Amino acid sequence: MKHLLNLLAAIALLVWGTHLVRVGVLRVFGANLRSLLARSMGNRFTAALSGIGVTALVQSSTATSLMTASFVGQGLIALPAALAVMRGADIGTALMAVLFSTDLSWLSPLFIFVGVVLYLSRQETTSGRVGRVLIGLGLMLLALERVTQATEPMMASPITHVVLESMGSDVFAEILIGAVLAIVSYSSLAVVLLIAAMADTSVVPLDMALGMVLGANLGNGLTAMLTMAKSSVEVRQVTVGNMVFKLMGVVLMAPFIDGWIRFVQPHLPATSHSVVLFHLAYNIIISVGFIGLTQWVAHVITRLLPPLDPAKNPLRPHHLDPSALATPSLAISCAAREALHQADLVETMLNGLKTVWQTDDQRLAAELRAMDDQVDSLYSAIKYYMTKISRSSLDENEGRRWTEIISFTINMEQIGDLVERVLQDVEDKKIKKGRKFSHAGLQEINEMHDHLVANLRLAMSVFLTSNARDAQKLLEEKTRFRELELAYSATHLNRLADNTIQSIETSSLHIDIISDLKRINSLLCSVAYPVLEANASIRPLQSQGEAAAPQGERQ
Known part of the structure; x- marks a missing residue:
C-alpha cells in the first residue's frame, strides 16, 4: 500500500510540475507565442513548424490547441491552417517527451532552488514567473525519478503480475487505459513520461506500454474536445479535426506495435527510449504523412459542424472563449x-x-x-x-x-x-x-x-x-x-x-x-x-x- 501511495504521489507531482510549466510559460510568453502563431499562417508547413516551437515551450499540445482554436473562433485564421498547427504541436510534445526521457535528474535540485529564489524574491515580475517555470521543470524531473523508485518494489509484488496477466495483450484495453490517464492528468506529456518510466522498470510490458501511448494521444485529443465543448462552433471544429487525425494515426500504428518491438527495440539502449521514440514516430507519421489532408479534413468537419450565423443570436457573446x-x-x-x-x-x-x-x-x-x-x-x-x-x-x-x-x-x-x-x-x-x-x-x-x-x-x-x-x-x-x-x-x-x-x-x-x-x-x-x-x-x-x-x- 505504501509503495502504491508513493507511486500516486509521484504521478501527482509529475502532473503538477507539467501544469506549473505550462501556466508559467503562457503567462510570461503568451502574447509572443500568440503573435508567432498568427505570423506563421502563410502556409501549412510554416504553421506546423510554429506549432512545434510553441508546444516545445509550453509543453502542452492542449494549450497550443486552445490558442489556435481561439484564432479560428475570432476569424483570424482558417481551419486548415489551424489543423496544420496542431500537426506540429503533436510533434513538439513528442520531442519534449524524448528530451525528458534522458537522465536529467541532476538538474532537478538546481531548477527548484533557483526557481524558488526567483519566485519568492520577485513574485510579481517576469523573473518571478520564470522562477515558477523552473520550479515546474525541477518537479517534473524529480517526479520521474520518484516514479522509477516507486515502481521497482511494486514489480516484485505478485499482485502486479496477476493484474498484468489478466489483461493479456488486449490493445483496445491498453488504448483505453492510456486515454483515461491522459484525460485525468490533462497532460499527454506527463502520461507518456510515466508510461516510459514504468516500462523501463518492467512494471508494464513494452507491448502494453506502446498501446497505452496510443491511448494517451487519443486522450490528449479528447481533453481538448471536452475543454472546448461549450465554445463556439468554429473553436470546436479545430478540436474535432485534430481528433480525426489522431484516430487515423491510431488505426494506422496499432497493427505495427509487434513490428516495432521486433525490429526497432533491439537497436535501442533502453525500454524507455523505445516508448518515447514510438510516441515520436506516431506523431511524425500523422503530422508529416497526413498534413496534405488538412484541407479535406477541414471540409468534412465544416460539413459536420457548420458555423452558426451570428446575426441569428446577437445576444450570445461571440468571442468570450x-x-x-x-x-x-x-x-x-x-x-x-x-x-x-x-x-x-x-x-x-x-x-x-x-x-x-x-x-x-x-x-x-x-x-x-x-x-x-x-x-x-x-x-x-x-x-x-x-x-x-x-x-x-x-x-x-x-x-x-x-x-x-x-x-x-x-x-x-x-x-x-x-x-x-x-x-x-x-x-x-x-x-x-x-x-x-x-x-x-x-x-x-x-x-x-x-x-x-x-x-x-x-x-x-x-x-x-x-x-x-x-x-x-x-x-x-x-x-x-x-x-x-x-x-x-x-x-x-x-x-x-x-x-x-x-x-x-x-x-x-x-x-x-x-x-x-x-x-x-x-x-x-x-x-x-x-x-x-x-x-x-x-x-x-x-x-x-x-x-x-x-x-x-x-x-
Whole structure:
C-alpha cells in the first residue's frame, strides 16, 4: 500500500510540475507565442513548424490547441491552417517527451532552488514567473525519478503480475487505459513520461506500454474536445479535426506495435527510449504523412459542424472563449474582440436613430430600443468574463489593457442607454404628436449625427490599435463637436426669434438631441485618454486646457 501511495504521489507531482510549466510559460510568453502563431499562417508547413516551437515551450499540445482554436473562433485564421498547427504541436510534445526521457535528474535540485529564489524574491515580475517555470521543470524531473523508485518494489509484488496477466495483450484495453490517464492528468506529456518510466522498470510490458501511448494521444485529443465543448462552433471544429487525425494515426500504428518491438527495440539502449521514440514516430507519421489532408479534413468537419450565423443570436457573446481564461493574454484578446462586437451593435443603433427622426418609423424605433438590451447583455457578459481573468498574472501592459476594455464597454453601455433615451424622446415628442423639424434644423442634427458616427468608428480604431495619432485626432474631434453644438444652438435660437413654427414645436426635442449627441461624443472621445497618457502624448493638449479638464468633464 505504501509503495502504491508513493507511486500516486509521484504521478501527482509529475502532473503538477507539467501544469506549473505550462501556466508559467503562457503567462510570461503568451502574447509572443500568440503573435508567432498568427505570423506563421502563410502556409501549412510554416504553421506546423510554429506549432512545434510553441508546444516545445509550453509543453502542452492542449494549450497550443486552445490558442489556435481561439484564432479560428475570432476569424483570424482558417481551419486548415489551424489543423496544420496542431500537426506540429503533436510533434513538439513528442520531442519534449524524448528530451525528458534522458537522465536529467541532476538538474532537478538546481531548477527548484533557483526557481524558488526567483519566485519568492520577485513574485510579481517576469523573473518571478520564470522562477515558477523552473520550479515546474525541477518537479517534473524529480517526479520521474520518484516514479522509477516507486515502481521497482511494486514489480516484485505478485499482485502486479496477476493484474498484468489478466489483461493479456488486449490493445483496445491498453488504448483505453492510456486515454483515461491522459484525460485525468490533462497532460499527454506527463502520461507518456510515466508510461516510459514504468516500462523501463518492467512494471508494464513494452507491448502494453506502446498501446497505452496510443491511448494517451487519443486522450490528449479528447481533453481538448471536452475543454472546448461549450465554445463556439468554429473553436470546436479545430478540436474535432485534430481528433480525426489522431484516430487515423491510431488505426494506422496499432497493427505495427509487434513490428516495432521486433525490429526497432533491439537497436535501442533502453525500454524507455523505445516508448518515447514510438510516441515520436506516431506523431511524425500523422503530422508529416497526413498534413496534405488538412484541407479535406477541414471540409468534412465544416460539413459536420457548420458555423452558426451570428446575426441569428446577437445576444450570445461571440468571442468570450472560457478555455482562454487559462492564458490571460489570450483571454484579454477575446474580451477586446467582444467589446468591438458590442460597439458594432451600438453603431447599428446610432445609424438607425437618424432613420427614425427622418422617417418617423415607429416600428424601427421599437426595434432599436430593444437592441439596447443586447448591448447591456454583452456588457454584463464581458464584465463577468473579465473578472475571471487573474489580475496577478497580468504584466503592466496587459493590466492597462484590462482597464481599457472595462472602460470601453462601460462607455458603450452608456451610449446605448443615451440612444435609447433619444429614440423614446423622438417617439413621444415628434412621431406621436405628428411634428416635423424645420429643414435647417434637420440638416444640423443630421450633420452632427454624421460626425458622431465617424467619431465612433475612429474610437473603435483607437481602442483596437492604441494608435496615438488617431487618439490625438479623436480628441481634436471633441473640440470640433463642441463648436458645432454651440453654433447650431445659436442658429436654433435665431429660428425661434424668427417665429419659425416647426422650430418652436420641436425646440425642446431639438435642444435635447444636440445635448445628448454631445454627451455621446464625449464618451467616445474618452477612449483616447489612456492611449495618449500611455504614449506620453497628452502634454500638447494640456496647454489647450483639454487634458487638464476634470475627469467628469472628459465624459
